[in-house]
Amino acid sequence: MSDKVTTVWKEKMIFESDNPSGYSFNLGVSEEDNDPYKSLRPKAAMLSALAACSGLDVVSVAEKMKTEFSDFKIEVVGELTDEHPKIYHTVIVDYHFYGSDLDEKKITKAVNLSVEKYCGVMEMFRQFSKVETKINFHNN
Structure with missing residues (x-):
């Protein structure tokens, strides 16, 4: 199985990338406060991908x-190295659960299964950074 994306330069420092599900999004570095492209910075998008993968x-x-x-x-939160190429040397993934009567044992098991077994993006991050996780329960 493989995924394919196509990324096209739009203008200045903005690129548009498609997605195997058919949706497009913008990546880049905006020079304007009112950026019409609403682009994601590429490294921050990696952190979002990690959160979404584990969250699913x-x-x-x-x-x-x-x-x-x-x-x-x-x-x-991703901490970057000082030297180029700047990569995340440490990543902290902080899970927050809200509700009344939270089953902390089951939720912890669900998070641990994601972290240790299922999340491929988490495993990719482990190849180049130290990944730390925390679970927070907010009972109403």
Whole structure:
């Protein structure tokens, strides 16, 4: 199985990239405050991909375990090296779960399955950076 994307230069420092699901998004570095392209910086997009990959796993596994939460967010912080090429040497993935009567044991198991087994993007990050994870429960 393989994925293919096509990325096209739009203007200045902006590129448009398609996606195997058919949707397009912009990547680049904007020089203007009112950038009409609303582009994502490429390295930050990698962090978003990591969060989405793991989040998809967590939601899927939690659903199968019949555990619920009212809200869920993932904050990812990447620390770059000082020298070029600048890469993330450390990445912190911070999971936040909100709800009443959160089943912390099941949710922790869902996160751990994503981190240790299912999330391919997480595994790719491990090839070049130290990945740390934290789980936070916010009971209403």
